[in-house]
Amino acid sequence: MxxxxxxxxxxxxxxxxxxxxxxxxxxxxxxxxxxxxxxxxxxxxxxxxxxxxxxxxxxxxxxxxxxxxxxxxxxxxxxxxxxxxxxxxxxxxxxxxxxxxxxxxxxxxxxxxxxxxxxxxxLRHTNRRRFEGKKVPLEAAGELTAAYDFSLVPLGFSHDDDLIRSVADLAAEAMEIELADRERVRETLRYFRFTDREVRSSSDGFGHAQSGYGRLARFFIGRFILSRERASSSPESFSRMAKKSTREQVAGAGGIGWLSTKGDHRVDQVRAGRAYQRVHLKASALGLALQPVSQPISDYPDMADLRSGIHELLGVPATHTIQMLFRLGYADPVPATPRRALGEFF
Ligand SMILES: Cc1cc2nc3c(=O)[nH]c(=O)nc-3n(C[C@H](O)[C@H](O)[C@H](O)COP(=O)(O)O)c2cc1C
The missing domain is CATH 3.40.109.10 (NADH Oxidase)
Known part of the structure; x- marks a missing residue:
């Protein structure tokens, strides 16, 4: 120790x-x-x-x-x-x-x-609950932009209903693509906690509590609807459920935000991470819930076409990189995810 x-x-x-x-x-x-x-x-x-x-x-x-x-x-x-x-x-x-x-x-x-x-x-937590469907005003997006040095990592934002619906369709399709590959499913199952017992015995990953489900609902879901056994033996049904909930999550957003950079060097990625953290902290200060939606901007070759589609939809030039894509809205808070003890990072 x-x-x-x-x-x-x-x-x-x-x-x-x-x-x-x-x-x-x-x-x-x-x-x-x-x-x-x-x-x-x-x-x-x-x-x-x-x-x-x-x-x-x-x-x-x-x-x-x-x-x-x-x-x-x-x-x-x-x-x-x-x-x-x-x-x-x-x-x-x-x-x-x-x-x-x-x-x-x-x-x-x-x-x-x-x-x-x-x-x-x-107090900043990734919130996977269903959002209230109320639009995030443009002024709030302005405050998010003012929360960090905007020049190298611009923030894009839209609360247009058609755009949100289109992002929801792409995100659902992207989730299906993500979970069509064995290795990617394996990685997801390694970090997804299906039951409270799994949560108690781990210090990483995330589970149903971050989607806002109460104890009883978590028990039934983990036991009967989406168990580890079921997801492992039938990745197709896991994928179907994930696709459906992704579409619902994004379609119910009050706005979509994205951070992009001109280059995609490590320094751009680190800078984008610092900007993203300040945006999420500011969102928490404004009472806004936030959840990243990373599948459509993933870097594996299977996602290339869909990634071009999201660039086109959001008006981000193909030469730039969307580093973070996220939905914003209003929702009750969710509990924190666990962290490993500090000594384990050394
Ligand atoms: C680069 C990056 C990509 C992420 N992508 C997703 C995502 O696609 N969907 C999602 O629900 N959460 C996503 N997250 C959020 C993480 O799952 C979350 O940060 C983690 O579970 C810890 O929880 P916390 O943010 O509440 O502390 C992402 C986070 C980062 C930093």
Missing amino acids: ILFDPADIRIRVLNSAILAPSPHNTQPWRVAFRGEERIVLSIDHTRLIPGCDPIGRQAFISAGAFLENLDLAAKSGGFRADIDLFPWGWPDARTVAEDPVAHVDLIEDRRVDCDPLFLKIP
Whole structure:
């Protein structure tokens, strides 16, 4: 067991950093301490999902969200986080190297101000409930845009009914494509928690509670409608259910948002992750529910046609990359997903 000094600022900031979002709640972060003040962040290769995320783009987005939380926590403690991205040099954009993603030095600095978004870190949760169907006003989208440095990672938004319906159709089709591949199904089943018992015995993944189902409903669904046995023995029925719920989730959104970048280098992905985290924290502050919809923008070849379709629909040039696509709306909150103990990240 690793013994930590709770007064060490690095421990305090890491406890906030690991509350960041990650694909399937894989938590693909590895950290090390160097000297008195440095944190080294790398990608944990054992937690990549190469079927669903073949070039590791989502893992680097998640590393960006981790760094954003870390930065907010440092400021709240009166420290400046000097973040040096890819200190060993420019990494390849399609393979995941062992090189660190960042060196972070924490320097005490009285001039830093606490950012109010820090307070939202423990309250930000991915919400898979059915949303109320009320439109998200354009002013709210404006506030999301103002929550981060917009210049390199523009935010797109629409609450047009026809567009939402078209995204719902594409997202449902994309879910079917995602689950038509054995490896991708295997990865999803590895991180999906079918019952409360599975939730209690794991410290990663996500389950029905994040879709807003109460205890009794979770018991019946996990036992009779969507059990691990059924999903494993009949991936087709798992896929059918996932497709149906994806269509309903997206069609009931009060708006669709997306973050894109001009390039798709690792630094773009990390930047997009930081932007996404600030957008989600701001959405939480505004009382907005948010859920990413990643299947239509996935990088595996089976999705190429559909990905072009979503670019066309949203008016994003084919030369740019949509890093995050998400639905926004109004819904009751959902419980937090679990995290591994801090020592397991070292
Ligand atoms: C890059 C990325 C892609 C994601 N894609 C999806 C998605 O397609 N559907 C979804 O419901 N959640 C998606 N999520 C949300 C994760 O499942 C969620 O962050 C994780 O389960 C942890 O839960 P939390 O966000 O409530 O802390 C994504 C998150 C990230 C960072």
